[in-house]
Amino acid sequence: MRRMSWFNVTSLTLGFAFLYLPMLVLIIYSFNASKLVTVWAGFSTKWYGTLFQNEAFLDAAWVTIKVAVVSSTLATVLGTMAAYVLVRGGRFMGRTLFSGMIYAPLVMPEVITGLSLLLLFIGIGLDRGVLTIVLAHTTFSMCYVSVVVSSRLVSFDRSLEEAALDLGSTPWEAFRLVTLPIIAPAVISGWLLAFTLSLDDLVIASFTSGPSATTLPIKIFSAVRLGVSPEINALSTIMILIVTIGVVTASLVTKRNAVRAQKDARKAERAEA
Amino acid sequence: MRLSRVALILVPYLWLLVLFFAPFLIVLKISLSDAALAIPPYTPTFKDGIAALISELDFENFIFLTEDDLYWKAYLSSFRIALVSTLLTLLVGYPIAYGMAKAPDEWRATLMMLVILPFWTSFLIRVYAWMGILSNEGLLNQLLIWLGLISEPLTILNTTAAVYIGIVYTYLPFMILPIYAALDRLDTSLNEAAEDLGCTRTQAFWLVTIPLSKNGIVAGSFLVFIPALGEFVIPSLLGGSGTLMIGKVLWEEFFNNRDWPVASAVAVILLLILIIPIVLFQRNQQKQQEAEE
Numbered sequence: 001m002r003r004m005s006w007f008n009v010t011s012l013t014l015g016f017a018f019l020y021l022p023m024l025v026l027i028i029y030s031f032n033a034s035k036l037v038t039v040w041a042g043f044s045t046k047w048y049g050t051l052f053q054n055e056a057f058l059d060a061a062w063v064t065i066k067v068a069v070v071s072s073t074l075a076t077v078l079g080t081m082a083a084y085v086l087v088r089g090g091r092f093m094g095r096t097l098f099s100g101m102i103y104a105p106l107v108m109p110e111v112i113t114g115l116s117l118l119l120l121f122i123g124i125g126l127d128r129g130v131l132t133i134v135l136a137h138t139t140f141s142m143c144y145v146s147v148v149v150s151s152r153l154v155s156f157d158r159s160l161e162e163a164a165l166d167l168g169s170t171p172w173e174a175f176r177l178v179t180l181p182i183i184a185p186a187v188i189s190g191w192l193l194a195f196t197l198s199l200d201d202l203v204i205a206s207f208t209s210g211p212s213a214t215t216l217p218i219k220i221f222s223a224v225r226l227g228v229s230p231e232i233n234a235l236s237t238i239m240i241l242i243v244t245i246g247v248v249t250a251s252l253v254t255k256r257n258a259v260r261a262q263k264d265a266r267k268a269e270r271a272e273a
Numbered sequence: 274m275r276l277s278r279v280a281l282i283l284v285p286y287l288w289l290l291v292l293f294f295a296p297f298l299i300v301l302k303i304s305l306s307d308a309a310l311a312i313p314p315y316t317p318t319f320k321d322g323i324a325a326l327i328s329e330l331d332f333e334n335f336i337f338l339t340e341d342d343l344y345w346k347a348y349l350s351s352f353r354i355a356l357v358s359t360l361l362t363l364l365v366g367y368p369i370a371y372g373m374a375k376a377p378d379e380w381r382a383t384l385m386m387l388v389i390l391p392f393w394t395s396f397l398i399r400v401y402a403w404m405g406i407l408s409n410e411g412l413l414n415q416l417l418i419w420l421g422l423i424s425e426p427l428t429i430l431n432t433t434a435a436v437y438i439g440i441v442y443t444y445l446p447f448m449i450l451p452i453y454a455a456l457d458r459l460d461t462s463l464n465e466a467a468e469d470l471g472c473t474r475t476q477a478f479w480l481v482t483i484p485l486s487k488n489g490i491v492a493g494s495f496l497v498f499i500p501a502l503g504e505f506v507i508p509s510l511l512g513g514s515g516t517l518m519i520g521k522v523l524w525e526e527f528f529n530n531r532d533w534p535v536a537s538a539v540a541v542i543l544l545l546i547l548i549i550p551i552v553l554f555q556r557n558q559q560k561q562q563e564a565e566e
Binding site: 004005007008009011012015016018019020022023025026029039078079081082084085089092094097098101102104105107108109110111112115116117119120123135136138139142146171172196199200202203217220221224225227228232233236239240243244246247248251255 | 382406509
């Protein structure tokens, strides 16, 4: 094993301390008994209690989850279709515009996307609420999904699909039975990406939501604008923990699958020998 | 052409046309309209036909933007903040990516996960975490006073310095990952060859490692610079009233002043400014792909 130089060890230690200390401080202060966020007054879980009695937050959390589930599912379907069109679609009229529209939202500042969607919804007379947030989130996250899925589609062997077609399956069957299982990991990570993007979005949701529906980021933003609050610390801690558990579990599962695949490959090799 | 293929193309195509392209045209149109009591419809409308539309368009809003120095100051200061924070992110991110690339193989997956984890955590919460640390009574000031480095708390929150910290912190993974990818592919025998030929380690680093990781540096810098330019959340939570950024100006123009035509004009100019770095980025990506083929 190579030994790491002191420089590399220091830069990694400092770098990860920088990345994680702020979140750690937030978690510690969520257990602070004092209402003053900067003074430590002993351990307490009371802010978690008041958080769960705060109906405005609970309602907003529920709206956020609904919007995220619906929009990421829609975005996954549309994004996968778009990726398939981009990679396998061949030539068609307006292809340049199509690929431009897939990549442009990735770099478009959120304030512009939000502003333009709001002007559209007002122009066609659509009342702002859950529906408009879902439409907005689906639009920008389908682009992320299609980028993730198309990178997988590019790298896979097209002859597998052609073989299925030669053996008499319809294009839809070939897609469902051959292509989809192979690109499934990319489709799933596309869905997860879309889901997190939707949960996280403040700016676009602010433009496209109305008085009838507010999402959690909007609620958090208007609360923290007035300053640091212990309830928000508690809420943030819960969100950080959920994400950490999710990501760590996912990476452990991936690792276990990789180890298993390796073992299978070795077994197959031995059987051949 | 089969019907199913047409449907496959049309569904995502129409979705994007209606919900991405059309809204953008509306912004363009409203930016060229007169403010009619800040509520739609704006003149000119599409109803009177194209000729009337074109004859009635005016650049009043754009002229207004050049007359009030708030706007060009905001564009300029956004540009400066984005540029400086990109450089700072590079300075902080490069050693981390380098350390990761030099780490033993069995650590790499874990280190990679540790870099990606903050990306999945709420952006808003990561910015908010700094509010408590940077405030006058915050942890950073408490620490500095306790160490005896300062006697009076420094004002950090609500200054541009806090915006730099916020951007570096939240966009750091975007800088680390492409640089790590470039360094990971690097052939260490090249450095050894340079050392054999008489370079010191430091010289080999500057003459071999840095040029070979150029693609990662360029990609990471664009990935930080482009979103930082239109940033809204970080300047409004950490920056205070003294920090001018164009994303914040657009938001306030829209929600506080309710001047939609001016907000739209601000958006159009921001997009025009952004097109330059985006085109440069795409060129760079293309060159990279060609080099790999």
